[in-house]
Amino acid sequence: MKINFSCNAQDFDNDYKDILRAFYPHIILDDDGELLSLELKEIEENIFDCLIKCNNSKVFRRFSLDNFFLVDKDSQYYEIKRNAQIKRHSKAMLYEFLTDLTARTLPYGSLTGIRPTKLYHETLSKGVDADDYFLNKLKVSQGKVDLIRNICNNQADSYFVKADEVDVFVNIPICVSRCSYCSFISAELKRIKQFVTPYCDILIDELRCTKKIIDKMGLKVSSVYIGGGTPTSLDDINFERIIRESKFDCNEYTVEAGRPDTITKSKLDIMSKYGVTRISVNPQTFNQKTLDLIGRSHTIDEIYAVYKMARGYDFDINMDLIAMLPNENFEDFRHSVDCAIALDPENITVHTLALKKGSALKVGGYDNSSFDLANSMVDYARSAVENSGYLPYYMYKQKYMSGNLENVGYCKKNKACIYNIHIMEEVSSIIANGAGGISKRIFDGDRLERLANPKGLDVYLQRRDKMLEDKEKFFS
Numbered sequence: 077m078k079i080n081f082s083c084n085a086q087d088f089d090n091d092y093k094d095i096l097r098a099f100y101p102h103i104i105l106d107d108d109g110e111l112l113s114l115e116l117k118e119i120e121e122n123i124f125d126c127l128i129k130c131n132n133s134k135v136f137r138r139f140s141l142d143n144f145f146l147v148d149k150d151s152q153y154y155e156i157k158r159n160a161q162i163k164r165h166s167k168a169m170l171y172e173f174l175t176d177l178t179a180r181t182l183p184y185g186s187l188t189g190i191r192p193t194k195l196y197h198e199t200l201s202k203g204v205d206a207d208d209y210f211l212n213k214l215k216v217s218q219g220k221v222d223l224i225r226n227i228c229n230n231q232a233d234s235y236f237v238k239a240d241e242v243d244v245f246v247n248i249p250i251c252v253s254r255c256s257y258c259s260f261i262s263a264e265l266k267r268i269k270q271f272v273t274p275y276c277d278i279l280i281d282e283l284r285c286t287k288k289i290i291d292k293m294g295l296k297v298s299s300v301y302i303g304g305g306t307p308t309s310l311d312d313i314n315f316e317r318i319i320r321e322s323k324f325d326c327n328e329y330t331v332e333a334g335r336p337d338t339i340t341k342s343k344l345d346i347m348s349k350y351g352v353t354r355i356s357v358n359p360q361t362f363n364q365k366t367l368d369l370i371g372r373s374h375t376i377d378e379i380y381a382v383y384k385m386a387r388g389y390d391f392d393i394n395m396d397l398i399a400m401l402p403n404e405n406f407e408d409f410r411h412s413v414d415c416a417i418a419l420d421p422e423n424i425t426v427h428t429l430a431l432k433k434g435s436a437l438k439v440g441g442y443d444n445s446s447f448d449l450a451n452s453m454v455d456y457a458r459s460a461v462e463n464s465g466y467l468p469y470y471m472y473k474q475k476y477m478s479g480n481l482e483n484v485g486y487c488k489k490n491k492a493c494i495y496n497i498h499i500m501e502e503v504s505s506i507i508a509n510g511a512g513g514i515s516k517r518i519f520d521g522d523r524l525e526r527l528a529n530p531k532g533l534d535v536y537l538q539r540r541d542k543m544l545e546d547k548e549k550f551f552s
Contacts, residue, residue, distance in 0.1 A: 077102055078109025085116040088163045092170055094188035098480045099174045101445035116166050124162065126169040133177060137169045145202060153522065164214070171215055182480045183451070185215030190473045192216075192482075194501050196224050197235070223458070223468060223484070230469045234497045237298065237504040239520075243495055244286060244300045246279070246322050247510030248307040249533065252338055255360075256370045256436040257398070257429060263533055265309050271533050275511070276314045278540050282509045283321045285544045289507065289551045290324075298504060299328035299495040307331055308338035316346045323350045328494050330354040334396075336382040337374035348389050354422075354493065357383050358396035362415040363408050366401050371436075383419055392491055394423035399453040400444045400478040401429060402437065409453045410460075417464045422491040424466060426457040428481040430474040450479030461486045470496045507551065511536035515550060525550075 171186035466486035
């Protein structure tokens with residue numbers, strides 16, 4: 077199916093197209109095909125007309141910004157906030173039109189951004205009834221509004237961050253093999269073995285630069301998170317070098333160990349030695365047929381064996397599951413959820429499959445667009461884990477996600493991952509280390525700036541001096 081979409085508000089074009097793709101997962105946006113157009117006009121200050129047409133159907137709406145989410149006109153943020161509000165309102169108009177056209181609704185209504193909870197927090201901070209705004213203006217379903225509200229409430233102890241606090245991220249973009257759903261900038265170990273030690277050498281230089289910045293600015297570290305890739309893909313010598321260098325004076329130190337086939341007793345010993353507090357043992361599924369299909373080179377028995385071994389240490393453990401994996405039906409996914417709950421980890425994270433560019437599933441044409449199946453899987457997971465005593469504490473959305481749904485992290489009481497909350501709500505500055513890492517700095521007045529490290533291993537290795545210089549300037 078092809079849709080030719082045109083609009084006169086080019087700054088918002090990508091956001092409009094995200095709504096279109098949510099309604100029509102298989103469309104190709106092209107110059108040919110059905111013509112759908114949107115015209116946005118400001119007729120008075122902060123009063124807008126929105127005209128949407130598709131062949132014989134059209135709708136006209138007028139909306140006012142009502143000073144909502146606007147800051148003082150003299151502020152440098154005024155235009156940014158104003159444009160965000162214009163975009164939000166006009167997206168809602170397009171959503172209503174497509175709902176009438178298709179007789180379908182989406183669980184998150186007109187919301188396409190990856191951080192619904194951040195917007196909910198912002199709405200509350202303006203003294204606005206957030207539930208009413210999400211339900212009646214953004215058209216978010218009651219069930220998702222309840223979920224968003226619960227998450228925001230459960231974040232209360234970690235949401236407010238002091239100005240002198242910072243989080244540290246360390247990226248190991250290396251895996252033993254590539255899963256078919258993966259689109260991360262991550263290299264297979266067998267292809268880049270000769271670069272592993274040089275990569276760790278420069279990563280250690282960068283971590284030492286980070287420590288100098290933290291000391292110079294008098295910062296306190298809230299949490300450390302080592303992700304990837306799969307950090308435990310490294311050999312023991314390089315793994316220990318990175319774990320040792322990534323140790324900071326903080327209460328939360330996470331290593332996303334991830335794949336059971338890379339977690340050994342020696343690596344658990346190393347993590348315990350240097351004070352790691354939290355790890356992941358990620359099955360993704362408890363169905364062997366699916367593991368084989370998606371390229372996870374381990375067995376179900378290995379998941380249980382590694383989990384049991386990790387339980388011999390003083391780690392909080394997270395387990396990831398993915399809804400809508402290839403060839404899985406509702407019963408397959410329910411089995412995985414039930415198995416994870418039975419193991420009783422501190423955290424369970426339920427992802428909804430997102431078909432991203434670069435993943436083998438996307439290239440192979442896998443269809444993850446069954447709204448009903450995706451919803452039934454995610455609804456079951458939410459009910460089952462919450463009834464087992466877990467609380468939803470962070471969420472994020474991605475493009476091309478099954479059913480236009482979400483990823484949600486659940487935790488036992490007092491077992492939330494601080495880093496996950498901080499990065500998703502963008503309330504804390506983050507000093508990122510490693511290829512592909514993105515540092516974020518929060519300034520007074522709600523301004524956020526980013527500094528991206530080189531993505532590829534080869535470029536990262538070549539740009540050591542410039543990268544360290546840029547980092548020191550960014551945090552000076």
